[in-house]
Amino acid sequence: MELEEINTIAVLGAGNMGHGIAEVAALAGYDVNLRDIKEEFVQNGYDQIEWSLGKLAEKDQLSEAEADAALERVTPLVDFGEAVSDADFVIEAVPEKMDIKKDVYSEMEKHAPDHTIFATNTSSLSITELSEVTNRPEQFCGMHFFNPPVRMQLVEVITGAHTDDSVLDVTEELAEEMGKTPVRVRKDSPGFIVNRVLVPLMNEAAWMVESGDATVEEVDSATKFDIGLPMGSFELADQVGIDVGYHVLEYMHDVLGDAYEPCPLLAEKVEEGNLGKKTGEGFYDYE
Numbered sequence: 349m350e351l352e353e354i355n356t357i358a359v360l361g362a363g364n365m366g367h368g369i370a371e372v373a374a375l376a377g378y379d380v381n382l383r384d385i386k387e388e389f390v391q392n393g394y395d396q397i398e399w400s401l402g403k404l405a406e407k408d409q410l411s412e413a414e415a416d417a418a419l420e421r422v423t424p425l426v427d428f429g430e431a432v433s434d435a436d437f438v439i440e441a442v443p444e445k446m447d448i449k450k451d452v453y454s455e456m457e458k459h460a461p462d463h464t465i466f467a468t469n470t471s472s473l474s475i476t477e478l479s480e481v482t483n484r485p486e487q488f489c490g491m492h493f494f495n496p497p498v499r500m501q502l503v504e505v506i507t508g509a510h511t512d513d514s515v516l517d518v519t520e521e522l523a524e525e526m527g528k529t530p531v532r533v534r535k536d537s538p539g540f541i542v543n544r545v546l547v548p549l550m551n552e553a554a555w556m557v558e559s560g561d562a563t564v565e566e567v568d569s570a571t572k573f574d575i576g577l578p579m580g581s582f583e584l585a586d587q588v589g590i591d592v593g594y595h596v597l598e599y600m601h602d603v604l605g606d607a608y609e610p611c612p613l614l615a616e617k618v619e620e621g622n623l624g625k626k627t628g629e630g631f632y633d634y635e
């Protein structure tokens with residue numbers, strides 16, 4: 349498929365990443381079907397896009413008319429078939445669980461046209477394993493955005509064992525069309541490049557606090573000041589979603605071994621439902 353043949357993009361999952369990706373696609377001029385399993389979830393994602401576009405307009409990064417036009421290009425949907433049946437490109441951003449994603453791909457295969465490319469925004473899971481649930485593994489790749497998508501420049505474009513080079517090429521072109529900088533990831537290994545480096549850093553920070561070696565605030569001041577991260581490790585965990593980081597670690601632990609054992613402090617936050625900014629509380633309070 350050529351880039352010019354992509355008109356409609358379906359984004360599955362309207363959470364933190366899904367709504368942000370839908371916003372980026374709409375800003376690039378695409379018609380976007382934003383789908384989630386409940387009306388309430390999809391409406392929340394749509395409201396977040398409206399908020400974000402409003403912020404960009406307020407800061408003169410786009411005009412009110414451009415913000416309105418982008419929002420108009422987004423169609424919030426719950427029906428799976430409706431979301432996918434006219435899509436040329438699907439970006440899946442549902443929760444970071446292999447079983448959930450596999451169920452979504454089995455369903456997607458029933459509704460999507462033959463030419464449609466499937467791209468997963470997984471943060472860590474095997475592209476090859478996911479692609480094998482479909483009968484188009486050569487039209488399947490990773491397209492991994494960073495949080496918040498509208499502000500972050502990088503997109504990892506990840507090859508699976510069966511992915512056609514032409515699919516990687518068009519996905520990179522699409523990322524560029526969205527104003528992003530794609531980096532091709534040649535090996536489908538857990539966490540790809542960024543999360544393989546970044547998530548263990550967040551985990552190590554949590555182990556330091558767990559063992560009483562430093563406080564959350566001390567670690568954050570030091571990592572921000574000296575390592576030069578734009579946010580401290582815990583601020584970043586709150587931004588990304590503590591559950592997302594935790595699921596990435598669980599997967600890396602399973603596949604890569606003990607060095608990636610998730611810190612219990614992260615597990616506690618996940619059990620309590622204090623997942624960071626999106627729930628109003630994580631390592632910091634956002635209420």
Ligand code: CAA
Nearest residue numbers: 400403404471493494495496498499500543578579588592
């Ligand atoms: N849309 C529009 N505006 C937004 C926004 C969004 N999605 N998110 C935040 N803002 C607004 C804030 O409301 C705030 O507005 P006010 O000034 O009106 O209060 C403003 O942006 C803050 O922007 P600034 O430029 O002043 O702040 P900043 O310089 O700190 O930049 C940032 C914010 C770009 C998020 C920066 O802190 C940053 O780069 N943080 C690191 C993020 C990062 O590393 N993300 C990747 C994580 S890893 C990942 O995502 C992968 C994974 O799979 C787990």
